[in-house]
Amino acid sequence: MESVTLPEHPSAKEEYLHLQQACDTIDREIREVEALTGAKAGEEMDVHANIIPDDQEEVYLQLFKSKLDRLRQLAMAIGQAYFARLDFTPAGSSPETWYLGRWGVLDPVALTPVVVDWRSPVANLYYSGQIGKMDYEAPDGHVEGELTLKRMLTVRERELISLFDSGIVSQEAYLQSVLGSISSDRLKEIVTTIQAEQNIVIRYPLSSNLLVQGAAGSGKTTIALHRIAYLLYTFQKTLRPENMMILAPNPLFLSYISQVLPDLGVERVVQTTFESWCREGMGRRMPKILRESRLEKNLSLTEAEREKAGRLLRLKGSLSVMKKLENWLDRLQDSVLPENGFKMAGVPLMDRKELENIFLRDLRYFPLEQRVSELKKIVRKRVQSAAAILKERYNANAEQMVLKIRANMRESALRQQKIKDLYTVRDQRYKEIDARAEEYMNRYRERFALPDLPGLYRAFLRECVPEAYTEEEALRQEDLPMLVMICKAVFGLKTKQMKHIVIDECQDFSPFQIELLKQANPAATFTLVGDLYQGILADEGIRSWEEWKEPIFENKANLKQLTVSYRNTVEIMNLAQTVSARYPIPGICETKPVLRHGEAPKIIRAESEKERLSRICDQVRVWRQEGYHSIALIEKTAEQAKKLYRQIGQELDAHLLSETDAEYRGGVLILPASIVKGMEFDCVGICDASAENFPDDEFLCRILYVMMTRPLHRLAIWHKGDLSPLLPNTP
Numbered sequence: 001m002e003s004v005t006l007p008e009h010p011s012a013k014e015e016y017l018h019l020q021q022a023c024d025t026i027d028r029e030i031r032e033v034e035a036l037t038g039a040k041a042g043e044e045m046d047v048h049a050n051i052i053p054d055d056q057e058e059v060y061l062q063l064f065k066s067k068l069d070r071l072r073q074l075a076m077a078i079g080q081a082y083f084a085r086l087d088f089t090p091a092g093s094s095p096e097t098w099y100l101g102r103w104g105v106l107d108p109v110a111l112t113p114v115v116v117d118w119r120s121p122v123a124n125l126y127y128s129g130q131i132g133k134m135d136y137e138a139p140d141g142h143v144e145g146e147l148t149l150k151r152m153l154t155v156r157e158r159e160l161i162s163l164f165d166s167g168i169v170s171q172e173a174y175l176q177s178v179l180g181s182i183s184s185d186r187l188k189e190i191v192t193t194i195q196a197e198q199n200i201v202i203r204y205p206l207s208s209n210l211l212v213q214g215a216a217g218s219g220k221t222t223i224a225l226h227r228i229a230y231l232l233y234t235f236q237k238t239l240r241p242e243n244m245m246i247l248a249p250n251p252l253f254l255s256y257i258s259q260v261l262p263d264l265g266v267e268r269v270v271q272t273t274f275e276s277w278c279r280e281g282m283g284r285r286m287p288k289i290l291r292e293s294r295l296e297k298n299l300s301l302t303e304a305e306r307e308k309a310g311r312l313l314r315l316k317g318s319l320s321v322m323k324k325l326e327n328w329l330d331r332l333q334d335s336v337l338p339e340n341g342f343k344m345a346g347v348p349l350m351d352r353k354e355l356e357n358i359f360l361r362d363l364r365y366f367p368l369e370q371r372v373s374e375l376k377k378i379v380r381k382r383v384q385s386a387a388a389i390l391k392e393r394y395n396a397n398a399e400q401m402v403l404k405i406r407a408n409m410r411e412s413a414l415r416q417q418k419i420k421d422l423y424t425v426r427d428q429r430y431k432e433i434d435a436r437a438e439e440y441m442n443r444y445r446e447r448f449a450l451p452d453l454p455g456l457y458r459a460f461l462r463e464c465v466p467e468a469y470t471e472e473e474a475l476r477q478e479d480l481p482m483l484v485m486i487c488k489a490v491f492g493l494k495t496k497q498m499k500h501i502v503i504d505e506c507q508d509f510s511p512f513q514i515e516l517l518k519q520a521n522p523a524a525t526f527t528l529v530g531d532l533y534q535g536i537l538a539d540e541g542i543r544s545w546e547e548w549k550e551p552i553f554e555n556k557a558n559l560k561q562l563t564v565s566y567r568n569t570v571e572i573m574n575l576a577q578t579v580s581a582r583y584p585i586p587g588i589c590e591t592k593p594v595l596r597h598g599e600a601p602k603i604i605r606a607e608s609e610k611e612r613l614s615r616i617c618d619q620v621r622v623w624r625q626e627g628y629h630s631i632a633l634i635e636k637t638a639e640q641a642k643k644l645y646r647q648i649g650q651e652l653d654a655h656l657l658s659e660t661d662a663e664y665r666g667g668v669l670i671l672p673a674s675i676v677k678g679m680e681f682d683c684v685g686i687c688d689a690s691a692e693n694f695p696d697d698e699f700l701c702r703i704l705y706v707m708m709t710r711p712l713h714r715l716a717i718w719h720k721g722d723l724s725p726l727l728p729n730t731p
């Protein structure tokens with residue numbers, strides 16, 4: 001039976017009853033956890049404020065935190081206990097019924113699941129197939145059987161609103177109705193509609209590194225976040241959220257995706273940018289980094305200048321430079337060790353062999369600065385004992401002379417004076433030895449004084465990468481990987497060790513950055529999601545996934561491709577694909593939009609600046625009247641965006657967003673291309689796609705593609721004079 005809705009559905013009564021039972025069970029657990037923690041469901045609680053200081057032991061704190069997490073989940077679960085029902089008959093067993101929700105709920109008496117978590121093994125039946133013969137991997141083995149019912153249930157605030165028994169048609173219709181709705185301001189969770197190809201990525205084994213190539217809007221960011229939630233659930237005994245890290249392009253983007261993990265019941269996952277990760281690692285040693293948008297900078301250069309700058313960026317992000325730096329750091333540590341070991345006034349302090357054993361073997365896991373300081377301590381002790389040996393020698397000498405005097409001279413004032421003189425000379429020698437020891441230590445200190453981080457970096461560039469060395473002292477983002485690596489080897493890094501790292505928009509990361517993250521987190525596996533078509537910092541990022549697969553992951557990473565785009569309407573995606581097809585990338589599958597039709601994109605010519613502005617304002621008003629509220633007016637550069645904001649910002653009650661903003665906001669936004677990567681809006685206006693602004697160029701083509709793939713429902717493109725040759729004349 002398909003699409004028979006409540007209350008006519010023959011199972012309606014059964015479903016009402018089950019929902020009642022599920023809500024009662026959730027209520028009971030809520031009361032239990034509230035009693036245990038003193039917290040209230042639906043209200044935030046400060047863990048530290050509620051634990052008596054004496055009890056603040058780590059284990060107790062962790063337990064308390066996990067109880068509060070559970071209470072948060074239950075508070076959300078009571079509003080929507082579950083979203084699907086599966087009837088499955090395992091081969092040779094009796095039929096089973098499973099209800100799928102965001103969080104599992106157990107009957108406390110029978111200990112049977114009332115609701116199973118969407119991340120549990122049996123939920124695979126919902127995500128990966130249709131009615132009929134099915135199988136899945138359970139913790140105790142492979143299960144085969146027959147799926148006889150897949151029912152989608154809409155539950156809101158303890159009420160059963162609707163139910164659909166699924167076939168292919170109703171499932172597509174359900175997905176389309178979800179996608180067709182007006183967008184929220186931020187990215188949201190999608191547990192009810194995860195698609196089979198996405199499910200594979202989400203549930204990919206933790207032990208493998210995973211590379212995901214996916215078209216714009218194929219759900220890469222969304223499923224990367226769902227994968228984190230899945231891994232934390234599946235490996236809850238070994239994985240902690242604090243040991244999972246997601247790296248995103250900028251703080252604005254982090255703010256845009258910030259709600260997904262909490263909605264999935266996941267807290268405390270490290271969400272950061274590469275620059276912030278570097279800052280955390282280098283601490284107070286992090287040098288000042290020039291604030292500039294790489295994309296903006298590229299946009300201001302001519303093609304030839306960009307090509308030249310690009311070569312330098314690629315070099316700085318390459319594994320070959322990393323190798324050079326590794327070798328240089330090895331030489332730096334060797335240079336600390338004197339060829340013939342340490343001697344003081346002919347007394348051997350430490351021979352080369354012992355030195356190597358201490359410095360290169362026993363202390364090898366410590367940063368250079370710490371090793372040098374340990375070595376200094378050892379040398380100081382040895383210097384002190386060498387001084388003691390020398391003093392002993394002088395003393396023995398003096399005592400012998402005294403004995404001789406006593407044997408050869410009678411007691412007299414002269415004899416006493418001679419002995420006294422001898423001791424005075426001896427004491428004088430002692431002082432000389434102390435002074436020499438001090439001088440020796442000072443010389444040693446001077447010799448091994450390490451320059452500061454930028455000093456070391458410049459010394460490396462001058463010596464090993466002269467083509468990247470300039471007199472200019474300013475440091476930029478592209479210098480960060482090398483600075484971090486030097487800091488790690490010489491001063492140490494303060495980053496926390498991760499067990500799994502997710503990188504979103506990874507196509508703009510250099511091989512050096514990925515390898516650095518890998519070396520700094522040797523126990524971590526990676527999920528890297530990106531789209532080579534959207535490589536808008538192309539000079540630094542990768543052009544083929546092969547650049548990472550073999551050299552970084554030793555062929556132990558698997559590449560999955562996501563080919564369906566869920567964001568755009570068919571009409572918008574078709575137009576965007578005519579743009580991306582101009583500069584194809586070999587080996588990447590074609591994108592198929594989900595069958596959701598909408599208004600054709602508009603390409604509008606304006607005869608003057610005045611006309612362009614008035615047409616933009618008219619269009620925004622129309623979109624608002626249609627009920628859309630998330631509207632982005634995108635300009636190519638930050639300068640152009642600022643100008644547009646001055647011209648029509650007030651009239652449209654719009655906000656200007658720039659690279660430095662850390663807080664995402666909705667409504668009508670005016671923003672530059674450099675920050676729209678990864679985001680989406682109901683309606684998008686590309687404000688100036690004239691030939692002058694977008695000539696035929698691969699880099700600009702990628703940027704235009706990113707801009708065109710941001711809207712869910714409406715796309716309008718304005719141009720003055722000739723239209724960009726990257727676009728067809730008729731959409």
Ligand SMILES: Nc1ncnc2c1ncn2[C@@H]1O[C@H](COP(=O)(O)OP(=O)(O)OP(=O)(O)O)[C@@H](O)[C@H]1O
Nearest residue numbers: 190193194195216217218219220221222566567678
């Ligand atoms: N299975 C799904 N069910 C419902 N909505 C989905 C599904 N997959 C993706 N979406 C929606 O598609 C849109 C695009 O998702 P997302 O931003 O994660 O894609 P992306 O591949 O990261 O895009 P981009 O490459 O442009 O950054 C979002 O609105 C997301 O909610």
